[in-house]
Amino acid sequence: xxxxxxxxSHSVIEKGQTVTLRCDxxxxxxxxxxxxxxxxxxxxxxLHFVKESKQDESxxxxxxxxxxxxxxxxxxxxxxxxxxxxxxxxxxASSQEAQGRINEQFFGPGTRLTVL
Amino acid sequence: xxxxxxxQTEISVVEKEDVTLDCVYETRDTTYYLFWYKQxxxxxxxxxxxxxxxxxxxxxxxxxxxxxxxxxxxFNFTITASQVVDSAVYFCALVEDFGNEKLTFGTGxxxxxxx
Numbered sequence: 001x002x003x004x005x006x007x008x009s010h011s012v013i014e015k016g017q018t019v020t021l022r023c024d025x026x027x028x029x030x031x032x033x034x035x036x037x038x039x040x041x042x043x044x045x046x047l048h049f050v051k052e053s054k055q056d057e058s059x060x061x062x063x064x065x066x067x068x069x070x071x072x073x074x075x076x077x078x079x080x081x082x083x084x085x086x087x088x089x090x091x092x093a094s095s096q097e098a099q100g101r102i103n104e105q106f107f108g109p110g111t112r113l114t115v116l
Numbered sequence: 117x118x119x120x121x122x123x124q125t126e127i128s129v130v131e132k133e134d135v136t137l138d139c140v141y142e143t144r145d146t147t148y149y150l151f152w153y154k155q156x157x158x159x160x161x162x163x164x165x166x167x168x169x170x171x172x173x174x175x176x177x178x179x180x181x182x183x184x185x186x187x188x189x190x191f192n193f194t195i196t197a198s199q200v201v202d203s204a205v206y207f208c209a210l211v212e213d214f215g216n217e218k219l220t221f222g223t224g225x226x227x228x229x230x231x
Contacts, residue, residue, distance in 0.1 A: 003160075033218065033219075035219070041223065043221040043224075059218065093161075102166070102168075102211050104151065104163045105217075107153070109158065
């Protein structure tokens with residue numbers, strides 16, 4: 001079974017440009033999460049999809065970030081326009097939906113974003 | 117609000133030594149889950165263990181063991197007879213409640229096993 005995949009693995013862009021990150025969850029996983037780790041700090045939650053619906057987007061830093069999950073399969077995270085402080089590693093994770101319990105989240109390898 | 121503290125930023129031990137990684141958490145909920153993840157040099161986060169707040173039994177899996185103590189709000193991780201392949205960054209994390217399943221992570225502990 002394929003794990004969570006993310007594309008690209010690295011992205012280097014200039015301030016003001018736009019970048020789109022993609023995440024393909026494990027097949028059959030309804031839950032999809034985005035997290036971010038800014039250098040030296042903890043991994044922080046950005047948002048959570050259940051199928052195609054945004055369940056929780058409380059961690060999105062501002063309106064320059066837009067996440068979508070059309071059709072409830074893969075997800076994209078767009079940053080427009082990118083700022084220097086957006087640099088970091090963006091992780092995607094997925095988990096199965098389960099009533100009455102919290103399932104473990106399976107993570108992708110992350111996308112390292114560098115904004116110059 | 118929930119919080120996870122991993123006070124040890126970096127640890128180095130010689131191969132075959134035992135090592136314990138500390139994790140202290142804060143939460144106002146009575147129902148919560150605790151996790152440990154390993155991040156090897158390849159970058160992905162690898163799930164190691166999940167523990168719910170109602171199960172305080174310690175767990176052992178091969179050379180890995182976990183000590184959950186609600187009285188001290190700690191969920192420590194011990195590696196016995198460490199190996200070079202154990203070198204990684206280890207993260208402790210907390211989920212507070214159903215329907216709000218975001219992980220709250222600690223800052224991680226970088227473990228280096230010296231051959």
